[in-house]
Amino acid sequence: MKWPRSLCRFALVWLTLLLLSFAPHASAADGTVRLYVAFSPGGALDVAARALAREAEKELGKNIFIQNVPSGGGMTGVTKLIESSPDGSTLAACVSNALIFIPSRNDAPYGIQDVEPLLTFGQASPVLVTRPDAPWKDMDAFLEATRRRAGSMRIGVPGLGTPSHIALAIMAADDPSLKWRFVPFGGSGEAEAALLGGHVDAAASGALPRMKNGQLRPMLTLAGARLPSLPDVPSLSDKGLADPGRGDSTFLLLAPAKTPENALDALSRAFQKAAESDAYRKALEGFSVAPALRNRQEAKDFLQRAWREEGNILKAAGIADRSAALPSGENAGKNSHAE
Amino acid sequence: MLRFRDLLFRHTLRVTLLLTGASAFLAAPPAFSAGLPGSGLWPRVVGIGLVVSALLLPKEKNARPILTADARRGARNLALSCLLWTVLVPSVGWTAATLLTGTLACRSGGCSLKESLILSLSLSASLWFGMERLLHWPLPKGALFSLLSGV
Amino acid sequence: MDASFADPSLFAGAWTGLSAMASPELWLLALAGVFLGMTVGVLPGFGPPAAMALLFPLVYVLDPLPGIALLAGIFYGAKYGGAVTSILIGIPGEADAVATLFEGHPLALGGKARQALSVATMASFTGGVSASIGIVLLAPVLSGAALFLGPGGRAAIMACALLLVACTGPGGFRRNLAMIFLGLALALPGMDPVYGEARLTFGQWRLSGGVELTSLLLGMFGLGDLLDALMSGSQNTTSERADSVPALNRFSTIMAALRGSLIGFVTGLVPCGAGVTASFASHALEKRLSRHPERFGKGAWEGLAGPEASNNAAAMASFAPLLLLGLPTNPIMAALLGALTVVGVAPGPSLPNEQPAFYWGLIFCLFLGNAFLLLLGLGLAGFWARLARLPFRLLWPAVLTLCLTGSYVGADGMSGPAQCVLFGALAVFLKRHACSPAPLVLAFVLGPRLETHLMQTLLSGW
Numbered sequence: 030m031k032w033p034r035s036l037c038r039f040a041l042v043w044l045t046l047l048l049l050s051f052a053p054h055a056s057a058a059d060g061t062v063r064l065y066v067a068f069s070p071g072g073a074l075d076v077a078a079r080a081l082a083r084e085a086e087k088e089l090g091k092n093i094f095i096q097n098v099p100s101g102g103g104m105t106g107v108t109k110l111i112e113s114s115p116d117g118s119t120l121a122a123c124v125s126n127a128l129i130f131i132p133s134r135n136d137a138p139y140g141i142q143d144v145e146p147l148l149t150f151g152q153a154s155p156v157l158v159t160r161p162d163a164p165w166k167d168m169d170a171f172l173e174a175t176r177r178r179a180g181s182m183r184i185g186v187p188g189l190g191t192p193s194h195i196a197l198a199i200m201a202a203d204d205p206s207l208k209w210r211f212v213p214f215g216g217s218g219e220a221e222a223a224l225l226g227g228h229v230d231a232a233a234s235g236a237l238p239r240m241k242n243g244q245l246r247p248m249l250t251l252a253g254a255r256l257p258s259l260p261d262v263p264s265l266s267d268k269g270l271a272d273p274g275r276g277d278s279t280f281l282l283l284a285p286a287k288t289p290e291n292a293l294d295a296l297s298r299a300f301q302k303a304a305e306s307d308a309y310r311k312a313l314e315g316f317s318v319a320p321a322l323r324n325r326q327e328a329k330d331f332l333q334r335a336w337r338e339e340g341n342i343l344k345a346a347g348i349a350d351r352s353a354a355l356p357s358g359e360n361a362g363k364n365s366h367a368e
Numbered sequence: 369m370l371r372f373r374d375l376l377f378r379h380t381l382r383v384t385l386l387l388t389g390a391s392a393f394l395a396a397p398p399a400f401s402a403g404l405p406g407s408g409l410w411p412r413v414v415g416i417g418l419v420v421s422a423l424l425l426p427k428e429k430n431a432r433p434i435l436t437a438d439a440r441r442g443a444r445n446l447a448l449s450c451l452l453w454t455v456l457v458p459s460v461g462w463t464a465a466t467l468l469t470g471t472l473a474c475r476s477g478g479c480s481l482k483e484s485l486i487l488s489l490s491l492s493a494s495l496w497f498g499m500e501r502l503l504h505w506p507l508p509k510g511a512l513f514s515l516l517s518g519v
Numbered sequence: 520m521d522a523s524f525a526d527p528s529l530f531a532g533a534w535t536g537l538s539a540m541a542s543p544e545l546w547l548l549a550l551a552g553v554f555l556g557m558t559v560g561v562l563p564g565f566g567p568p569a570a571m572a573l574l575f576p577l578v579y580v581l582d583p584l585p586g587i588a589l590l591a592g593i594f595y596g597a598k599y600g601g602a603v604t605s606i607l608i609g610i611p612g613e614a615d616a617v618a619t620l621f622e623g624h625p626l627a628l629g630g631k632a633r634q635a636l637s638v639a640t641m642a643s644f645t646g647g648v649s650a651s652i653g654i655v656l657l658a659p660v661l662s663g664a665a666l667f668l669g670p671g672g673r674a675a676i677m678a679c680a681l682l683l684v685a686c687t688g689p690g691g692f693r694r695n696l697a698m699i700f701l702g703l704a705l706a707l708p709g710m711d712p713v714y715g716e717a718r719l720t721f722g723q724w725r726l727s728g729g730v731e732l733t734s735l736l737l738g739m740f741g742l743g744d745l746l747d748a749l750m751s752g753s754q755n756t757t758s759e760r761a762d763s764v765p766a767l768n769r770f771s772t773i774m775a776a777l778r779g780s781l782i783g784f785v786t787g788l789v790p791c792g793a794g795v796t797a798s799f800a801s802h803a804l805e806k807r808l809s810r811h812p813e814r815f816g817k818g819a820w821e822g823l824a825g826p827e828a829s830n831n832a833a834a835m836a837s838f839a840p841l842l843l844l845g846l847p848t849n850p851i852m853a854a855l856l857g858a859l860t861v862v863g864v865a866p867g868p869s870l871p872n873e874q875p876a877f878y879w880g881l882i883f884c885l886f887l888g889n890a891f892l893l894l895l896g897l898g899l900a901g902f903w904a905r906l907a908r909l910p911f912r913l914l915w916p917a918v919l920t921l922c923l924t925g926s927y928v929g930a931d932g933m934s935g936p937a938q939c940v941l942f943g944a945l946a947v948f949l950k951r952h953a954c955s956p957a958p959l960v961l962a963f964v965l966g967p968r969l970e971t972h973l974m975q976t977l978l979s980g981w
Contacts, residue, residue, distance in 0.1 A: 042481070046467040046488075047460060063506075069850060070572040071857020079576065094504060097572040098931070102710060105931060131715065183979050189714050212979050213713045215971060218856060219790065222846040226666035228979065236845055238865030315860040381952045385697055392704050395719050405977045407711040407718055410970040414703045421697040433951060435750060442749030446742075446919065450940050453923055454933060462927075466920055473916040487913055491920055498562055504573065505565070505928060 061092045062296075063113075067106025067123035069099040073235060073316045074280055077151045078122035080312030081282070084303030089295070103127025104137050107283070111143045115285035117292025124153065126277040128332065129339050130190065141336055144283040146328040147297040150304045151280040151313065152321040154252035155193040155217065155233040156262065157184075158245040160224060168248045168263060171231065172207065180208040185220035185232035189213045192278035193233030196251040196265060203270075221245065235317040252278070254319055257310075277335075279321060281328065297325045377432040382422050389418030449473040461510030466492045532871055533655075536879020539584055540887070548585045549884055552592020553891045559593065560600020560612050563741070564733045564925025564935075567597040571854050583862035584877055588884040590858055592891075594851050595647065595834050598794075599892050602639045602827060607632060607907040608918055610741040610925075614732060614964045615794035615834075618802045618826035620740060621957065625818040629764035633904035638767070638820060639827045640896030642776040646828030647889035649780040650787065650835035655882060659868065662843040665788040670972035670979075673791045677965045677972075680800040684958050687803040689816060695958045698949070702962025703969075705730050712967040713974045733929025734938035735963060739956045741922040742939055743946025745915055750947065764818040765811070775805050775821035776828040783829030787836025790848040792965050797833045798826035799961045835885055842866050842878060 064082055068074040075097065082093040098106035103123045110121035121144075128141055157168070165171040175182045186194040194211055201207045212229050214220040220232040221239070233251060234240070237258055240247045250256050250264040253272030265272050282300055284293060303309060304322050313320055323331055393415030397408040435443075449469050456465035470488030475481065499505045539545075552574075559570040570593045578586040601612035606623035619639065626635040653661075685695040708719040709729025779801040786800075787793040805825040806815045815822050840846040845866035847853035859866060864877055871878045909917075922943075926935035946956055 042471070042485070043468060046471065047464050049467070069854060070568060070575050071854035071860075073857075075572075075575075076857055076861055079579075083576075083579070095572070095576075096504070097568070100931070102715060109931075210978060210981060212975050213971070214975070215712065215790075216847070216853065218845060218847050218853065222666060222840070222844055223669070225844070226669060228669040236860075236865075238860060238863075239845060239867055242865055242867070242869075244867045244869075312861075315863065377951075381697075381948075381954070385701060388701065388704055392707055392719065395721070396707075397716065397718050404981055405974060407714045407716050409977075410973065411707050411718065414700060414707060414966075418697070418700040418704055421693065421700050424693050425697055426691065426693055428952065430951070430953060433751075439750040443746060446746060446749055446915075449916075449919060450923065450936070454936055457927070458933070462924070466924065470916050470920055473919060474913065477912040477915060479912050483913065484916075487916060488920075491917055495562075495920070495924060498558070499565075499928070505569070 061094050061118070062089070063119050064093050064095045065098050065106045065109050065119070065121040066095055067098055067103035067121060067127050070097050073153055073318050074122060074124055074151075076316060077280055077313060077318055078282075080309050081122075081150055081300060081303050084306045084309050085300045088299035088302050102131045104131060107139060107144065108137070110283060110285055111139055113285060115287040115289075117284065117288050117296060119285065120147070120296065121283045122150075123281055123283065124277065125279040125281055125332070125335060128281070129335055130277050141332050143286050145286050145288055145293060146332055147282040147284055147293065147325055148300055148304060149279050149281050149321055149323040149328045149331060150300070150309075151318040152252060153192060153235070153278040153280070154250055154254075154256055154264075154317050154319045155187070155191075155235055156237075156240060156247045156256070156259065156317055157193070157197070157231055157249045157251055158221070158224070158234045158240060158247050159231045161243060161246050163230070163246065165248075166246075168268070171248055175209065176206045181210070182208075182231070183210045183212050183229040185212050185214055185223045185229035187214055187217045187220055187233060191233075193251045195277070196270075196272070197233075200270060237315055237317050250317075252319060254321075256317060256319055258314055277339075279331070279335075280318070281332070293325070374432050378428040381428070382425050385418055385422035385425070389415045389422060391415075392418065445473065445476040449476075457508055457510065459510055460512045462507040463492055463496060464510065466495070532875030533879050535875045536877075536881075536883055539876045539880035540883050542585075545585045545588060545880075545884070546887065548581070548589045549592050549887050550891050552589040553596035553599075553888055553895065556593035556596020556598075557600040557603075557895065558596075560597035560602075560616075561604055562600075562925070563604060563610050563612050563737055563921050564927070564929035566613055566929075567593050567851055568854060570597070571851065575854070575858065578858045578861055583864060584880045584884070586862060587855065587858060587864075587881060588888075590855055591838070591881070591884065592888050594855075595831060595888055595892060598830055598834055599640070599643060599896055602643070602830075603636065603903055606635050606639060606823075607903055608741075608914070608921075609744050610918065610921060611736050614736065614960065615798055615830050617736065617740070617795070617957070617960055618798035619823065619830070621802055621816065621826075622819050622822035624744075625816065626764060626820075626823065627904075627907055629818055631764055631818070632907045633900050634767065635823060636900035636903055637897055638772065638823055640893060640900065642772075642779070642824035642827040643831040643896070644889055644893040645773075645776040646780040646783055646830065646832035647835050647892070648886065649777070649828075650784045650832035651882060651885045651889065653784045654836065654839050654885075658839040658843055659871075661788055662839055662868070665840060666844065668789055670975040673789055674969055674972035674976070676786060676789065676791045677796060677969055680796045680803075681958070681962060681965065683803040683807075684799050684961055687806045687812075688955050688957055690953050690955045694952075694954045698954055698956070698958040699962040702959035703966045705735070705959070706963045706966030712971045730963070731926070731930040731935055731938055732964065734926040734935050735942050735960065737922040737926050737929075738939040738942025739946040739960065741918055741925075742943030743950070743956070745918055745922075746943050746947050747950055748911070749915070765814045765820065767820050771809075772820045772824045775801075775825040778804065778808075779825035779828035779830075780832040782825075783832025783834075784836045786829075787833035787848070788839055790840075790846065790968075792968055793833035793837060793848060794830050795961060795964045797829035799957065801825035801829040831889075835889075838881070838885065842870055842881070843868055 066075050066078045086093050106121050106123055107127050113119040165174050217234045221234050223229045224232040239245050247262045250262050253266050255264045392411050396411035398406055399408040399412050400406055453465050453469040467488050471484045474484030474487055499507055555570055559565055571590050601616035602619050604610045604612050605616040605620035606627050609620050609624040611617045611620055623635050681699055685692055688695045711718055782801050783797040786797045802822050805821045806812050837848045837852050840848055841852045847856045922939055923936045926939035929935055
C-alpha cells in the first residue's frame, strides 16, 4: 500500500520544517536590553527615553534596543512588558497615565503590582500659551479676561483628561468665577495651530523653541515646578495650586514585577546615573519636560500614592462622573486583578 | 414561493446593517454628560445613520450565487490554512507556523512538493530576515521553543 | 512676517540651500532613506513609523539636514513600496495605497504590470515635483490660509471626499452611503479620540485599540480578493483579461496626474487625512470626468495616475505646515517634528529667514528624493513585474502568508489575523451584494477625525 509511505514522507517533511524553524531563534543575539517605549517616535517621552537609554548604555555596558509601542494609550506597551520574561532583559518606559488613569477606564487586566518601577525620569510640563499679539500679557490678565467674558474663553488642550486639562479644570472648579470651554485636539501641535488661527484663545503647548523665539507667549507652566528653560514663567505652585497632573504625566521606567533583585539593582543604578548626567538634561531642553528624578524607592511610593489619589483628582476635575469604572480611594484594589 | 435560503440572501445585508446600527446606538455611553457632549454622541449619530441607510437600501437584484465543488474546496483550503496558522503560531512559533502552513496551502492548491517547499522556505526566510534582522521586530517564538530552550 | 511669493529675499535663501546640497553624504543618505522606505512599504503591516523609529537614533549622530532627509526619504519611499504591493498583488500596505489598487491591480492582472508600475512611478513623480514647486512658490501664503481653516472646514473637506466617493463609486449612492456608515461604525469600538474612554469594547480590553486598520486593509483587499478568486473559480488567464484592459492614452493620463497633484497639494496642507482623502477623491473625480466611466474598475490608466499623483503631492505638501507652522498633519510628520526639535530646528513662519540653509536644503532634498524614486521605480518595474507573473497556485499561499503576518505585526498579536479573516469574509459578503469596500475603508480612516472635529466645533461653542 502506498498510503503508509506517503504518510511517512509527509511526516518527515513536516518534522524537518519544524526543527528547521528553531534554528533562527536559537541563533538570536543575547545580552541586549529591550526597552519598550509606550509612545510614538518623536514625542517627548520617546526623546527623553532615548536620551536616557543612550547614557545608560555607557553605564551598563550592554546594548539597549528601543521599540516604540504607541497603541492603546500606552497600555499595549505595559502589557508587552508584563508578558515578557522577568530576567532583566526587558524594560518599558511609559507615562504614568498608562498605569493609572487609562487602564481603569478601559478595564485593563493589569495593575501597579504587576510592574516594578526603577525610577522616574521626567514630568511632562505643558505650558499655557497664547498668541504674541493677544491683549493679555500674563496669567493674571488672562484670568481677568476670562472673568469678564463669562464663559466664552476657549482653551485648546491636547485631549480631555490630559494633565493640562485636569490642571485647568481643577483651577476652574476651585474658583466659581472662572469658566472655560476646553476644546480637545489630537496633540499640542494641533492646539498651537488652532491658537494661531484664532479658533481658541489659549492652548496647552510643549513647543519650547517656539515659546523662546517669541512665536507663542507662555503664561503659566501647568506643573508643580518652573521649567529650567522658562525661569520667568510661573508654575502652578507659584499660584498656590497643587500639581494635580503629577500622577498622570510622570515618565516612568518599569521592569516586570518578578525580576530578580540584583538585575533590578544594576539597572536602576545605571539609569539613575544616566538621568543625572548633563547630556540627558541637555536633551530635554527642547521639550517642556521637567527632569523630575526619583530613585527606585521614591518611584514606588510615588506610584502607590498616585494610584490612591487618582479617583479624587478626577472627581475634582469634574470628569469622574463620565466613567463608572474609576476606583475611588477605598476600592482601589477592585481593578487591579486580571479576570 | 422563494426558498428560505434565497429569502435569507435577499435580506441579510439589510438586517446586518440594521443590527449593527442598533447595537452602536444602544451600547454607546450617554450622549451628553455633565452638560457637555460626551463620548456617546458620535456613536448614536452613526447608529442612526446606519439604520436609516439600511432601510434605504435598494432591493437585492442578484440571485444567490451557487458555489461549485471547486469553489467550496478552495474556500475550505483557505479557511483551514488560516486556522492552522493561528493554532500553530502560539504553540510552535511564527517560523514553524509559516513554513508548515505555506507548504500545506501550496500542496492543497495543486503545487508539487518541491514547489511548495521552495516557496514557503523563501517566503519565511525573507520575511524573517526583514522583520527580525532588519527591523528588529521580534516574531513570536512559540510555547514549544520556550519549553525546549528552558531545558 | 508673511512674505509673498514674489519677494526676492525668499530666493536668496535658495542659494544657501543649494550649497548645502553639495555634500555626497547627503545624497547617499537620501537614497538610503528612500530605499529603506521602499522596502518597508512592500512589507504589509509594517509602516513607515516603525522604520523611522528604527533610524531615529541616527538623527542625534548626523548633521541636521542629512538626518531629516533620511527620515523624510523613508516617508515617500514607503508610499512607492505601498503602490508596488497594491498594483502587483492587490494588498495595500497602508490606507494611502488603497485607491491605487482599484485600477492598478486589474492592470497587473491583465498583463500590464510593468507599464502600470511605470505609470504609477511617473505619476508619483509628477505629484511630488508639482507639490514641491508649490511649496517653494506658495507655501507662506497658503500655510497662513490653512491656519484659518478650523475644525469645521476640515470636516467639510472630509465630508466632500466621502460624498464624492459615494456618488461615483460602483454600486449606487444608497449602497455606498450604507458602506460609509458601516465604515464609521467599524471605527467606533475602542478608545474615544476625544475623551480617551473605552466604548463599544464589550469588556474586551484588547479592543481598546479598536479595529486595526492593517487587519481591515489586508482582510478586505488581500484575503477578500483571494477568497473571492477561489470561490468564483475566476482564475482567468492573463491573455483573457488583457482584452478588457483599455489602451494607454498619454494625454489624458498626464492630465489626470496633474489634477491629482492639485487635489493632493491642497488637501496636504490641512490635517484632514490628506493621503487617503486625496487619493480617493482623485479616483472618484477621474471617474466622474472620464468619457468612458465603464472602464473604471477594469484598469483605467487615469484612475491609476490620479490617485498616485495626489498621494505623493499630499505627502510633499504636508512638509509645509510642518516646517512653517510646526503643525504635523499625520503621525509621520509628528515624528519628524520630534526629530526637528532634537536637531535644534524650530519650525515656524520665520524658518526660511532664520535657517535658510536647512529650509531650502530640505526642499531640495524633496526634489532629490522624488528623482531617486523615479529612477528606482522605473528601474525596478521590470523586476517587480516578473514576480507578479507567478501562477495563481503559487501566488495565493504567498498572499495568505503576507496577509496573516502583516496583520499580526500591525495589531501586535493574534487579534490581528483574527480580524483579518473576519474582514475577508465580510468583503466577500459585501461583494456578493454588489457593495464596494472603498467607501467603507475611507469612512473607517476618516471616522475618528470627523468625530474629533465635530466635538471640537461643539465644545467651542457650547
